[in-house]
Each structure stands twice: as C-alpha cells, then as structure tokens.
Amino acid sequence: MKEARDIFFNYVKVKNLRYTRQREKIVEAFLRADRHITAEELYSNLKKVDPEIGSATVHRTLKLMGECGLLDEIKVGSGKTRYELKYKREHHxxxxxxxxxxxxxxxxxxxxxxxxxxxxxxxxxxxxxxxxxxxxxxxxx
Amino acid sequence: MKEARDIFFNYVKVKNLRYTRQREKIVEAFLRADRHITAEELYSNLKKVDPEIGSATVHRTLKLMGECGLLDEIKVGSGKTRYELKYKREHHxxxxxxxxxxxxxxxxxxxxxxxxxxxxxxxxxxxxxxxxxxxxxxxxx
DNA sequence: ATTGATAATGATATTTTATATCAATAATAC
DNA sequence: GTATTATTGATATAAAATATCATTATCAAT
The missing domain is CATH 3.30.1490.190 (Ferric-uptake regulator, C-terminal dimerisarion domain)
Known part of the structure; x- marks a missing residue:
C-alpha cells in the first residue's frame, strides 16, 4: 500500500510539517492494521514493537491522516472512535x-x-x- | 403528545419501576423540546423550572426512554449525543x-x-x- | 393510613476518550 | 554546524457519561 503512505507524507511536506520517525511508524502500522481500528488499539500495537511512542502522538497522527483524506472517523456504539482507511478504497x-x-x-x-x-x-x-x-x-x- | 408519554409510563409499570415526579418532568420536557436535543440542554431547561432535578437523573431517564423505543440516540460530530423523538414519527x-x-x-x-x-x-x-x-x-x- | 421492601434520587466520584500544556528534543533550511 | 521551530511524550485537563452510595420516595400489602 505504497501510495497511501505517499499521500500522507506529501501532505506533510506541503503543509511544512516534518517527517518524523513516529509518524512513519504510525502511518505504516495503520495501513497494516485491521479495518475499523481504534486509536487505542493502534497505540497498543505500536507499543509492542516500539515502546517509545506516545498515545498523544497516535491521536495527533490519526487526525492528520483524516485531514489529508486518508481515513474516515466512524463514531458508533460505545463512544470509541474507529478509524477506517478511505484512500483508494471504494466507498461502502x-x-x-x-x-x-x-x-x-x-x-x-x-x-x-x-x-x-x-x-x-x-x-x-x-x-x-x-x-x-x-x-x-x-x-x- | 399524550401517547408518547403513556408509552413511557406503561414501560415503567411493566418493568416494575416507579412513577416519579422527576421522570414525569423529564419526559414532558423532552416531548416539548426541540428535536435533536442533548442531555445537557434538556438538563439546563429543566433546571430553570425545577432546580431540584439532577443531571444524572436526566441521563438515566433518557436511557429509559431509549429502551422503550421513544427516542433515538444520534452520535455525530462533537462527541455529544443528541436524542430525537422516535415514537409516532415517520422514520427519516x-x-x-x-x-x-x-x-x-x-x-x-x-x-x-x-x-x-x-x-x-x-x-x-x-x-x-x-x-x-x-x-x-x-x-x- | 401505616409499614416494609426496595427503587430512585442527587451529590459526588470515577471512568473513558480525546485534547491541551509544556519542557525537552529533533527535523529542516540556511 | 547552527538557528529556527515543529514535534514529541509525559502529564494534566476537559468533556461526557456512568457508577457509587447514603438518603428519600414509591407502592403493594396489610
């Protein structure tokens, strides 16, 4: 899923933001993850591999991914927001x-x-x- | 809007719950209120007239109204749940x-x-x- | 009407998810 | 390399909903 990654980092470049180790890992973990993942789940996935990543950064990065159209927020049921990859997938x-x-x-x-x-x-x-x-x-x- | 009220108090009776002053006031305020009201808004409406009503009770009563099919919860945008009268209204x-x-x-x-x-x-x-x-x-x- | 069992209440504490704060750090342009 | 400043992680805070619990109120049985 190389292209989605590029969308994100292009957005980062255009907005004069910075390409960080954390953002890279979070985006890739999100792209690898199950659909409809929560911020908390993504955070705990990352934590196993890289304990140096903070949950605030996961939230911040998910927000950025939303801004550049990579994902949708789904609020349903329990108040926990789920994030779903949007780019290059048919709407459903x-x-x-x-x-x-x-x-x-x-x-x-x-x-x-x-x-x-x-x-x-x-x-x-x-x-x-x-x-x-x-x-x-x-x-x- | 007498019938909706009756649905609620019938549900209360059937479930062996109790008919209380607070429930009556909350249900009636909800039926009078704008559509898509939040628990907080309903609480503050009630507070003006009857400062003796607690916000926990408003939440509890809205939940009961949901259980008996009187309203729908709408979770959208800001994380604040909105409640909408369902009974005897066409779905939309x-x-x-x-x-x-x-x-x-x-x-x-x-x-x-x-x-x-x-x-x-x-x-x-x-x-x-x-x-x-x-x-x-x-x-x- | 009185009483006894227990549901309901309101104040408050707690939980849960997301966001804000802030000193330390790291990325980028020069 | 250095200066600038965005980013980070830890922590605090916010915001909404729910849980706790002593007190009070309801209601069925008498």
Whole structure:
C-alpha cells in the first residue's frame, strides 16, 4: 500500500510539517492494521514493537491522516472512535450487528445514486455520507 | 403528545419501576423540546423550572426512554449525543451541513426499501438504520 | 393510613476518550 | 554546524457519561 503512505507524507511536506520517525511508524502500522481500528488499539500495537511512542502522538497522527483524506472517523456504539482507511478504497456502507458488534461492509450503487438525488432535491450539495444498518447477523439471529 | 408519554409510563409499570415526579418532568420536557436535543440542554431547561432535578437523573431517564423505543440516540460530530423523538414519527434520514451544522430531515421510500433488501441479501436482519448525508445547505454553498 | 421492601434520587466520584500544556528534543533550511 | 521551530511524550485537563452510595420516595400489602 505504497501510495497511501505517499499521500500522507506529501501532505506533510506541503503543509511544512516534518517527517518524523513516529509518524512513519504510525502511518505504516495503520495501513497494516485491521479495518475499523481504534486509536487505542493502534497505540497498543505500536507499543509492542516500539515502546517509545506516545498515545498523544497516535491521536495527533490519526487526525492528520483524516485531514489529508486518508481515513474516515466512524463514531458508533460505545463512544470509541474507529478509524477506517478511505484512500483508494471504494466507498461502502456498514451493517452492524447489535448483538455481537460485527461490522459488514456493503455497497449498492442504486442506493448511492438515490442518495445523491435525494440531497439535490433538497437543494443540498452532498459531499459524503454514512449509512449504518443495525440488526442481527447470521450467527446472532 | 399524550401517547408518547403513556408509552413511557406503561414501560415503567411493566418493568416494575416507579412513577416519579422527576421522570414525569423529564419526559414532558423532552416531548416539548426541540428535536435533536442533548442531555445537557434538556438538563439546563429543566433546571430553570425545577432546580431540584439532577443531571444524572436526566441521563438515566433518557436511557429509559431509549429502551422503550421513544427516542433515538444520534452520535455525530462533537462527541455529544443528541436524542430525537422516535415514537409516532415517520422514520427519516438527515442531511447535515458541514459548514453551519444545520440538520434537515428527509425521507425516500425507495431508498428505505433498497436498504432492507441490501441487508437481507447479506443474511442480515435489519432492525433500524441511520443515514446521514454530509454536504452544504442552500445558504452555505 | 401505616409499614416494609426496595427503587430512585442527587451529590459526588470515577471512568473513558480525546485534547491541551509544556519542557525537552529533533527535523529542516540556511 | 547552527538557528529556527515543529514535534514529541509525559502529564494534566476537559468533556461526557456512568457508577457509587447514603438518603428519600414509591407502592403493594396489610
């Protein structure tokens, strides 16, 4: 996943920020990580390999990644924010199991188009959206 | 809005909970309030009239109202949860202006049906959903 | 109406997640 | 190499929600 990395470090350069060891490690760990990871999980992953990284820096770097469009914040359920890689992935929606918490990614182009139409019909310029369908997954019903 | 009130107090009765002065006031204030109110806002509304009500009780009562299906929790943006009356209102989605924060309620039956279909196609039993479309409203574009 | 069991309350403490502070350090331009 | 200043990590703080707990209030049984 070389390109996503480059997006980030290009953003850093453009904004006259600095290329640091920590940022590099955090970005790479994020790109390697499971989808929908929390800041805390990412921090503890990194901690194992490199105990010299602070959680504040993880939060700060995730924020930067958000600013340059690399990830989305997903706030759902327990108040813990989850971060999801956005760049170069097709947009998708989520099915969320209310019993076990499983997240399933789905997509339906017809829905996407209708959403756009709906927004425009209300004199609204859509930029992005979030659709979460709550219910029971196969295992839990 | 008598019926919503009754839903709540019926739930209280069924669960062998108690009918208290505070619960009554909180529920009625919520039903009178603007849509998408926060716990804090509701608390401060109540405080003006009845300084004897505690914020913990407001939170607890909102939770109860959620359990009996009277309201939805909307977690968006700032980490502050907003509560929205659900009972006897048609389900709707939200357009959210990323500039001024305006919330516009919308609904499209075709989208609703497709969402249901999408969930079932994934072996998922949908219970409810949330669709938020972010963008710019008329004033802000 | 009185009483007994116990649910509910409000004040406060605690938890949880994210952000701010700040002295020390490290990255970059010159 | 040096000066400038962004970044870091530890820690404190903020902000929202929940837990604790002694006291009070509800309500069923009498």
């Amino acid at each position: 929606d989520h099915l969320i199991c209310i019993n076990c918490g499983r997240l399933i990614e789905v997509r339906d182009d017809k829905i996407e188009r209708l959403q756009d139409k709906l927004a425009r019909a209300n004199d609204f310029v859509p930029k992005w959206h979030r659709l979460e369908i709550y219910g029971l997954c196969t295992k839990c019903r | 989605d939200h357009l959210i202006c990323i500039n001024c924060g305006r919330l516009i309620e919308v609904r499209d039956d075709k989208i609703e049906r497709l969402q249901d279909k999408l969930a079932r196609a994934n072996d998922f039993v949908p219970k409810w959903h949330r669709l938020e479309i972010y963008g710019l409203c008329t004033k802000c574009r």
